[in-house]
Amino acid sequence: MSRARISIDRDFTIGEVPRRLFGSFVEHMGRCVYTGIYEPGHPEADEQGFRKDVLALTKEMGATVVRYPGGNFVSGYNWEDGIGPVEQRPRRLDGAWHTLETNAFGLHEFADWSKKAGTEIMEAINLGTKGVEAARNIVEYANHPGGTQLSDLRIKNGAKDPFNIKLWCLGNEMDGPWQIGHKTADEYGRLAQEAAKAMRYVDPSIELVACGSSNSGMPTFGAWEQTVLTHTYDVVDYVSLHAYYQEHNGDAESFLASAVNTDYFIESVIATADSVRAKGKHKKHINLSFDEWNVWYQRGRNTEDQLHKIQEAGHWQEHPRVIEDEYSVTDAVVVGTLLNSLLRHGDRVKIANQAQLVNVIAPIRSEENGPAWRQSIFWPFARMAELAKGQILRAVVNSDKYDTTKYGDADLVDVSATWDEENGRVALFFANRGLEEAADVEVALRGFDAGQVRRAEVLETPEGKDRHASNNQQVGEQVGLTALDGVKAAGSELRLTLPALSWAVVELDVTRN
Numbered sequence: 001m002s003r004a005r006i007s008i009d010r011d012f013t014i015g016e017v018p019r020r021l022f023g024s025f026v027e028h029m030g031r032c033v034y035t036g037i038y039e040p041g042h043p044e045a046d047e048q049g050f051r052k053d054v055l056a057l058t059k060e061m062g063a064t065v066v067r068y069p070g071g072n073f074v075s076g077y078n079w080e081d082g083i084g085p086v087e088q089r090p091r092r093l094d095g096a097w098h099t100l101e102t103n104a105f106g107l108h109e110f111a112d113w114s115k116k117a118g119t120e121i122m123e124a125i126n127l128g129t130k131g132v133e134a135a136r137n138i139v140e141y142a143n144h145p146g147g148t149q150l151s152d153l154r155i156k157n158g159a160k161d162p163f164n165i166k167l168w169c170l171g172n173e174m175d176g177p178w179q180i181g182h183k184t185a186d187e188y189g190r191l192a193q194e195a196a197k198a199m200r201y202v203d204p205s206i207e208l209v210a211c212g213s214s215n216s217g218m219p220t221f222g223a224w225e226q227t228v229l230t231h232t233y234d235v236v237d238y239v240s241l242h243a244y245y246q247e248h249n250g251d252a253e254s255f256l257a258s259a260v261n262t263d264y265f266i267e268s269v270i271a272t273a274d275s276v277r278a279k280g281k282h283k284k285h286i287n288l289s290f291d292e293w294n295v296w297y298q299r300g301r302n303t304e305d306q307l308h309k310i311q312e313a314g315h316w317q318e319h320p321r322v323i324e325d326e327y328s329v330t331d332a333v334v335v336g337t338l339l340n341s342l343l344r345h346g347d348r349v350k351i352a353n354q355a356q357l358v359n360v361i362a363p364i365r366s367e368e369n370g371p372a373w374r375q376s377i378f379w380p381f382a383r384m385a386e387l388a389k390g391q392i393l394r395a396v397v398n399s400d401k402y403d404t405t406k407y408g409d410a411d412l413v414d415v416s417a418t419w420d421e422e423n424g425r426v427a428l429f430f431a432n433r434g435l436e437e438a439a440d441v442e443v444a445l446r447g448f449d450a451g452q453v454r455r456a457e458v459l460e461t462p463e464g465k466d467r468h469a470s471n472n473q474q475v476g477e478q479v480g481l482t483a484l485d486g487v488k489a490a491g492s493e494l495r496l497t498l499p500a501l502s503w504a505v506v507e508l509d510v511t512r513n
C-alpha cells in the first residue's frame with residue numbers, strides 16, 4: 001500500500017472555479033455532428049433532427065461551453081455555406097478530414113442545439129483560407145440586432161434575436177504545418193490582430209482567443225506565443241493550448257503521469273504571456289484557453305488506420321467513421337488527472353474544452369440508428385463539472401512517488417479540491433496512478449470541521465477484467481462509478497483508501513472551525 005498525506009486550508013484558495021473549464025468541442029469531423037448530435041430520422045431525433053439521447057447525455061455530463069465548428073475543419077470553412085435554406089446549401093470537399101460536407105448543419109442549427117443543451121457557444125473563425133472580412137461579417141451576422149444586410153439576413157433565416165456569441169477563437173492551430181493556410185507566427189499574429197480589431201469594431205463586448213501552440217512539443221512552442229502575443233496583446237483575452245496524450249508501447253507509468261506535461265505546458269504559457277506583458281508594459285493579464293485536450297491514440301491505432309482508409313478509398317464520403325477511440329479504465333484515470341491539472345491552474349486557465357463531445361475521441365458514443373452510451377472518460381468529467389464549485393483550494397500533496405521514463409518521479413496520488421462555501425461542501429478529486437498498489441490517503445482539512453460524507457465514488461477496474469476494460473455496444477457500460485467504501489471523516493481529518501489504478505470523488509459537508 002502506498003501513502004499520501006494531503007493538506008488543504010480554508011484560507012489557501014486559488015480563485016473561483018471557472019465554470020467554462022468544463023467545456024467540450026463539436027467539430028465537423030467524422031461522426032461528431034452527423035449521426036452524433038444530429039441525425040434526422042433517428043428514433044430519438046427531435047423535430048429539428050437533434051438526437052435527444054445525445055442531448056440528455058450532454059446535459060448529464062455537465063458541459064458548460066462548446067467550441068464549434070473546428071478544429072482543422074474550420075481553416076477551410078466558409079461559414080456562409082451553413083446558413084439559409086438547407087436544400088440550397090453547397091456540398092463541399094473538406095480537405096482537412098477528406099470528407100464530403102453537406103452543410104445540412106450550420107450556425108443556426110448549432111445555436112438551436114446549444115440552447116437545448118444549455119451550453120454557451122464558442123465559435124471559431126477561419127483564419128486559414130479566410131481573413132478580416134469574413135471574421136467581421138460573421139460577428140455582424142451573429143450578434144448585431146438588425147437593420148443591416150447581414151443581421152437582416154440572419155432574421156430572414158429564422159433567428160429574430162441575435163445569437164450574442166461572446167467567445168470567439170481566432171483560427172485553429174495556425175502553428176501546425178498540417179493546417180490549411182498554416183502561417184508563421186508573424187503572419188498569423190498580424191492577421192489575428194487585424195481580425196480581432198475588426199470583430200471588436202462590430203461588437204466590443206466579445207472575448208477573443210488567439211492561437212497558441214498545437215502542443216508543447218511543437219518546435220516553435222514558446223517563440224510562437226511570444227510573437228503572436230506581441231502582435232495581439234491589446235486585442236485578445238486568451239491564448240489557446242492544445243494537448244492530447246496516449247500510452248506509447250505499453251508504458252502505462254508515463255502515460256498515467258501525463259498531467260505532469262499539462263502542468264508544465266500551462267505554467268510555461270503563463271510565463272511567456274507574462275513576459276510579453278512586462279516587456280510591453282501592459283496592465284491586463286492574458287488568460288489561458290485550453291480549448292482542445294484529451295486522451296487520443298494518434299499513433300498506431302484508429303487515427304492512422306482510419307484516415308488512411310478514407311483517403312485511400314479514393315472517394316469522398318459523408319461523415320466517415322474516424323478516430324472513434326474506445327476508452328479504458330486507464331484512460332479515465334488519466335482524464336481525471338488532466339482535469340485536476342486544469343482545475344489547479346484555474347486562476348489562469350479560464351476555459352477548457354475536452355475534444356470532442358460525441359464519437360470523435362469522445363466521452364459519448366452513438367451509433368447511426370442505434371443507441372448512445374457513456375465511455376469510461378465520461379465520469380471524471382461529469383462529476384467534476386457537477387461538484388467542483390466555489391473556490392479552488394490549494395492542495396499540498398506529500399505522496400509516495402514512482403519512476404516514469406518520460407517524466408522522472410511522479411506522485412502516485414494526484415488531487416484537486418474545491419470549497420463551495422455557500423452550501424458548506426468540500427469536494428476532492430483523487431487519482432491513484434499506482435497500477436498494482438492501493439493508496440492510503442489522509443487529508444488534513446485545516447480550517448474546517450468535517451461533517452457527513454455526502455458522496456464517495458470510485459472508478460476502477462471491474463471485477464474479473466483488466467485495466468483495458470472499456471464500454472461499448474456489445475458489453476454495455478461496464479466501466480463506471482461505484483460506491484467507495486471506508487471513507488472516514490472526523491474533526492479536521494479525512495481518511496480513505498484508493499484502489500489500485502482508480503479515480504475517486506469525495507464530497508463532504510464542512511463547517512468552519
Ligand code: AHR
Nearest residue numbers: 027071072073172173355
Ligand atoms: O480534435 C481533433 C483535431 O485535433 C482537431 O481538428 C485539431 O484542431 C487537432 O489537431
